[in-house]
Each structure stands twice: as structure tokens, then as C-alpha cells.
Amino acid sequence: MSQWVIKGIGTGIKTTAYPRGAERAAGVTPGLPRGGDVGAAAPALVERCLTHALEHTNGVISVDSRRCVHCYRCVRGVGQPLNWEATYEWGSTIATPGLKNELGQPFRRSIHVLVVDAGDCGACLNEVKQLNNPYYNMHRLGFFITPTPRHADVLLVVGPVTDQMRFALRKVHEAMSTPKRVVAVGACALSGGVFAKSFVCSNGVADVLPVDVEVPGHPPPPLAILHGLLVAVGRKQPLPLAAAGYEPT
Amino acid sequence: MNPADLKEQIEGRWPGKTQVGRDVSSSTTEVTCTRAVLADLCRCIFQHWGFGFAGLIVEEDSNAWQLRYVFYGERDAGWVHIVVSAPVADNVFPSVVEWIHAADWHEREAEDLFGVRFDGHPHLGDFVLHNDAWQEDVQPMRHGFDAQAALRHRLPDADWRPRRIVQEPGAFVMPVGPKFSGVTESVHFLLETVGEDVIRSSTRLFYKWRAIEKLAEGKTVDEVLLLAERFAATTAFAHGLAFCQAVERVSGAELPARARALRVFLAEIERLRQHAGAIQGICESTALVVANSQAGLLEEELLRVSGELSGHRYLFGLLTPGGLLCDLPTNACRIALTQSQDILKRLNELERRLSISSSFLDRIEDVGVVRLSAATDYSLVGPVARASGLVRDLRRAQPYSGYETFDYHVPSEQEGDGYARLRVLFAEARQSVRIIEQATAVLKEGDVCKTVEFRPGAALGWVEAPRGGTFHWVRLDEGGRVARYRVVTPSFINWHSFHLAAEKFAFQDFPIILSTFDLSVAENDR
Numbered sequence A: 001m002s003q004w005v006i007k008g009i010g011t012g013i014k015t016t017a018y019p020r021g022a023e024r025a026a027g028v029t030p031g032l033p034r035g036g037d038v039g040a041a042a043p044a045l046v047e048r049c050l051t052h053a054l055e056h057t058n059g060v061i062s063v064d065s066r067r068c069v070h071c072y073r074c075v076r077g078v079g080q081p082l083n084w085e086a087t088y089e090w091g092s093t094i095a096t097p098g099l100k101n102e103l104g105q106p107f108r109r110s111i112h113v114l115v116v117d118a119g120d121c122g123a124c125l126n127e128v129k130q131l132n133n134p135y136y137n138m139h140r141l142g143f144f145i146t147p148t149p150r151h152a153d154v155l156l157v158v159g160p161v162t163d164q165m166r167f168a169l170r171k172v173h174e175a176m177s178t179p180k181r182v183v184a185v186g187a188c189a190l191s192g193g194v195f196a197k198s199f200v201c202s203n204g205v206a207d208v209l210p211v212d213v214e215v216p217g218h219p220p221p222p223l224a225i226l227h228g229l230l231v232a233v234g235r236k237q238p239l240p241l242a243a244a245g246y247e248p249t
Numbered sequence B: 001m002n003p004a005d006l007k008e009q010i011e012g013r014w015p016g017k018t019q020v021g022r023d024v025s026s027s028t029t030e031v032t033c034t035r036a037v038l039a040d041l042c043r044c045i046f047q048h049w050g051f052g053f054a055g056l057i058v059e060e061d062s063n064a065w066q067l068r069y070v071f072y073g074e075r076d077a078g079w080v081h082i083v084v085s086a087p088v089a090d091n092v093f094p095s096v097v098e099w100i101h102a103a104d105w106h107e108r109e110a111e112d113l114f115g116v117r118f119d120g121h122p123h124l125g126d127f128v129l130h131n132d133a134w135q136e137d138v139q140p141m142r143h144g145f146d147a148q149a150a151l152r153h154r155l156p157d158a159d160w161r162p163r164r165i166v167q168e169p170g171a172f173v174m175p176v177g178p179k180f181s182g183v184t185e186s187v188h189f190l191l192e193t194v195g196e197d198v199i200r201s202s203t204r205l206f207y208k209w210r211a212i213e214k215l216a217e218g219k220t221v222d223e224v225l226l227l228a229e230r231f232a233a234t235t236a237f238a239h240g241l242a243f244c245q246a247v248e249r250v251s252g253a254e255l256p257a258r259a260r261a262l263r264v265f266l267a268e269i270e271r272l273r274q275h276a277g278a279i280q281g282i283c284e285s286t287a288l289v290v291a292n293s294q295a296g297l298l299e300e301e302l303l304r305v306s307g308e309l310s311g312h313r314y315l316f317g318l319l320t321p322g323g324l325l326c327d328l329p330t331n332a333c334r335i336a337l338t339q340s341q342d343i344l345k346r347l348n349e350l351e352r353r354l355s356i357s358s359s360f361l362d363r364i365e366d367v368g369v370v371r372l373s374a375a376t377d378y379s380l381v382g383p384v385a386r387a388s389g390l391v392r393d394l395r396r397a398q399p400y401s402g403y404e405t406f407d408y409h410v411p412s413e414q415e416g417d418g419y420a421r422l423r424v425l426f427a428e429a430r431q432s433v434r435i436i437e438q439a440t441a442v443l444k445e446g447d448v449c450k451t452v453e454f455r456p457g458a459a460l461g462w463v464e465a466p467r468g469g470t471f472h473w474v475r476l477d478e479g480g481r482v483a484r485y486r487v488v489t490p491s492f493i494n495w496h497s498f499h500l501a502a503e504k505f506a507f508q509d510f511p512i513i514l515s516t517f518d519l520s521v522a523e524n525d526r
């Protein structure tokens, strides 16, 4: 067994500087489209977006990140691509304006997170799973995954909420003690993504539960999910609305 | 068996009841037959002539049912489609499960979603549509059914009880899920036990059913491509590729050489990453902390390789019918190659360490065994099949995208236990890097996309996805829209056999057995 101990120590510290500093490694985030003035190209770009995440007024494009499914149709195979930003602090609180840190001081450094898959494609869940690996190591920030609603402070939901999961999702939420927070992760959880709205799917978590923090992205990278959790406990500022793309920039 | 012999045999055995046609370009033999000979014909093809079963495709046109049983052989044998039709009002077909056990779940799905009956099937109903939630008379895949319709659901039935088989004194059922454990997909397990050991288990799936086959109907090709990439996004590229290949085959499109090589390159990058993820899952389930961390590092690094190379960590937005949506600079591919080679070295080191950790081996050897005979009956695919000695790989058997020009081998093992599956994953990761090397070497400058004129018709697209063979059937209508999209995924195929592996084991082995199968619920539920 000693080989593992030596290997573990020999590997050294890999953990990201975030949230104290910025993470600059390549490939940690897919980024998000950012609106802007594209002039005459705007109508064609808006047309290309199949999930209707784009709108334009007088050549200025605004992006509804909740609907963006990272299809890259607005940047690839077009003459004039839309601006794209490689950020990751995407957690925002549009669903509950004026959100206060109702979880309170005692929770700031010890939060138990319950993860419910309400029909995700596997990618959001895989990115949540990465938070436990040494690169992100969410434990150092006091976030722990719990399998039981009775211990959970934060409910993290991925997926558009399929009908056959709706009942389980509601029950899990009811079983959690207050105060509690709901973090909806990924475009599907925020808008239903490419699956909504149909006879088996709702338009995202907000159709079923009150959502406190939204993390757009398809899937959001681990750092964005981490930011969403930090917002939920009041340790990071939510993304300003304009930057989240809900309003024209 | 070559196609000429096949034709002769079939026409000789069932004269007048079958019609055999051959399409050389898609190496497909299409046999039209009557319901009376269907089961017998299927039995010969599957049991005597050694074809694998790819799936059942049900189509409803204005006044008739068409059921298409798809089989695949090695290389020259090509594909065999058995097609049987009947008027819409007459919806009873003979079940083939007695001869082709692999068709079991296909028939159950078709019965649930189309209302087609299969005479002789032992257990229909309560499959995709859970009986405690759905009104009985709903048949969502029928043409008349509106995908946008709001439906009245039943409240969950408090009296619902699982079917039980174990009848010993003190036996009880332990329900697990759909929400269970830490970060897991939603699925429900019923573990039948008398105490310490689980005697039998069964899985209740489709909590995550998003009905992508229904959603696809009437949509444009580009819209459906979004669905194909996104319904099981841990292997997004493989599914997107299978869909694109089907569309390209319908439309008779030829691809530029650079697009073909890049597709192979990206498909193997994805396989390498998914295998690293599966290995991480296995290390995690055995609670070997350092190995788990090491594998986790490698998986995250591979996600970053994909992100750096293509912009997206799961390779979204690259595929389009006719090639790729954007070119990847050759230099970026070389960088990704070097990174993959470096990661592979550490993956090899991890394997070496695991292979001498007796506490790890104790937990993974001889657990979750699937024998070769069972693997054949269930027509399993991917690493799970190859670990049981069933050496089937679509890249070899029915090459696409130029795989026939690459030099690699298809690893396999005989034991069919958890450790065999783990060794296959490691060995395949090595082969993937070999293919990535060759794909980088053959990259020539040139276009990556050709415009495709969509033509009406139907075709099958297939890909050896990281979890195994996936089969996408696409029918385009006159207007170039998708009329039918049928997706058979490796998780759907392999999950069918999971209960064999999860039989007579101690409770604590359950996560280990599950992780060595590397099953995706999203991929199964669609």
C-alpha cells in the first residue's frame, strides 16, 4: 500500500487558485457568447441560433445565456462571428432579485450539497463530479456532497426536469430542512435547453421549484458551478445581470 | 457468410415467403418477409449464421406498420435488414425474444410507445412509460400524438410494488434510487435480498426519458443534430457522428479527406477521455483514494485537452453533415497529441500500480461476471462485450470514416469480470492514442466541409462509441426534414444484461459492479 502514499505525496498540490486568484489554464472553460454590436450581420446571426438565445436591436445582439446550448453556430461557419468570452464566473441570481444570504454566517464554511439529476445528458453531472477531483477540491472550501436531503443545505439540480423525475425532485426538496437554497446548473435546468418544452419535459427547474442561483452553460465548467455555490452562500458576488446576457450590453 | 450465400440460403429455405434485395453501396441485404416466417428467419440469422443484433426499428407510415430488424456481421457479410409490414389496424407481431434475447427491450419499448403487440413476449408494459405515472392509453410515438401536448399524469401509485422473484423466508426488496448516493444519474434499482447478500437485482430505467425520437420528428437536420449531440453528452461526438453519417448516407455525400481524418482524431480523443472517466469511476467505487485522485486528474486533463483543442470540453458544435463546422489547425492537433501521449504514460503507470494492489484486486476480480454465451445472447457491445471474449468492434467489422486505413488492434479478455473490463479500458486507451498519432500524421491541408443536398430516404449510421456500438436510423422526408429518428445506444444494449452481473453478491460490491459496466442512464433513457 505504501506505493499509493508515496505517489500521492509525490504528485504535489494541483488545486486551482480559484476563488482566491484566477484560473488561467487552457481548456478550463468553454466560455460564453457575449452580445455586442455586429452591425448588418445581426439578423443572420440571430437566425442561426436554433434555441433562440439571441436577439437584436439595431445591430446590437443580446444573449440569453439560459438558452445558449453551446452549438457554436453564431461563431463557426459565419463571416462575422459573435464575440465570445472565456470567463467562468457565471452564477447569477436573476430568479430572486435582491437575494440575501439567508443561509447566514454559520453556513459560510460548511455546506452540504445534494445533487439531483432531473434528466441531464451526463455532461453537467460529469462537471459536478470534477469538483471532487484534486484540481478543484471543493472540500477545501467547505462544500461537501451528501446523499441525503436531511443533511443538505443546497439542492443542486441538473437537467430539464423530466416528468418521471418531477415527483422525486419535489419530494427531495420537501425533505430538506430550512433554510435551503436551490442552485440550477446548466442550460437545460434553466430553460429546458433543446428538450423543452414537450409532453415529457418542463422548461427547467423553475417550473417545479423556486430557484435561487442560476449557472448557465452547456455544460457549465466546474469553475462556474463552484462560483454558483459560492454565490449561494454569499461568498462571491453574483454575475451582474447585463454580463449574464439577460439584458442588452 | 457472404451476401450471395445468404440470399441463396434464405430463398431456398423460405421460397415465396421472402424477397431478398441487395444494396451494394451500403453493403446491406434487405429481406422482406411475412409475419409467419419472421421468427424462424431471425433465429437463423442470429443463432446459426452468427450475426449481431443491432436493433428493432418501428416505423408507422400513413396506413402501415413497418418493423425492421437490423443485424450486422463482420466485414463482407455486411448488414441484414429483415423487414415485415402490416396494416395499421393489425398491430400484432410474433415476438422474436425466444430466439433473440437481445430483442427483449426493443419489443418492450415498441409496445409501450407505439402500442404494437408482440405475441409470445413474456413481460410487456411498465417500461419506458412507468405505469404508476402514465395513463394507459397513451402511445406517444404514434403519428397522431402531439409532442407539445400537455398531458394529464397520474399521481404516483402508493400501492405500487415491485415484482419479486425471490421467495425465501425473510426475503425483502431493497429499493435504491432514483436519487441515491453522491453524484449519480437517476435510476432505480431493486435489490432482492435475504440479509447480507443480494440474490437478484433489477433496474427500473427511463426516469430521464426526454423522448428525443419523438422531438426529432418534423425538425430540420440541423435541429436534430443538436439533439443527437446533447442527449448523452459524455459521448456527444460519437452520437453526433452516427447521426451525421446516417444523413450523409441518405444524401449520398462524399466527405473531404481532412474531415474524415479529423473525425477519427476527435472520436478517439473522446474515447480516451471517456475511458479515463470510467477508470476513475472504478477507482472511486473501490474507495482507493489516491488512485481515484490520480484518475480524476487525468480525466480533467483530458477534458482540458478537448477544451483547448476545440473550444468545448465535450466537443460540441464541431460536427455538421458533410464534414466539420470549423477546421482545427494541424498544429493544435499536434499539441493535443503530445498531451494525450503524456497522459497515456501516466495512465499506464496507474494501471501498473493497480495491478499490484492486492486490496484493489480482491474487490474487482471475479465480481460481476458475464460469460461469453450470455454476451452473445444479449448481443452486447463495447468494452463490456470484449471483456467477455465477444470481440466486436464496428470500427473493424463495418469501418466508417476511413478506420480501415488505421493500424491498431481490438483488445479483448476472456474472464468477463470487473477486472477484465478494467484491463480492456486501459488497453483501448492505448490503442486510441495509436490512432490519434496516425490521424495526426495523415492530416493534409484542405476543406473540411462539403455542402450536402438532403434527399428523401432512410439510412443507418453507426459508430463504435466509447461505450460500444451505437446505431442511428434516420428517415428524411421530401422537404429534407427528419421523419423518423431511431437511436439504439450501447448503454441500452448493455444495461439489458446488467442483472446477470448483479446476481448473488454482497451489498458493498454493488457500486463496483455498476462502475465496471460504465453505463450511462442518459444514453439509455434518451
Ligand code: SF4
Binding pocket: A033, A048, A049, A050, A051, A052, A053, A054, A063, A067, A068, A069, A070, A071, A072, A073, A074, A075
Ligand atoms: S452558441 Fe449559443 S448563442 Fe450561439 S448560436 Fe449556439 S445556442 Fe445560440
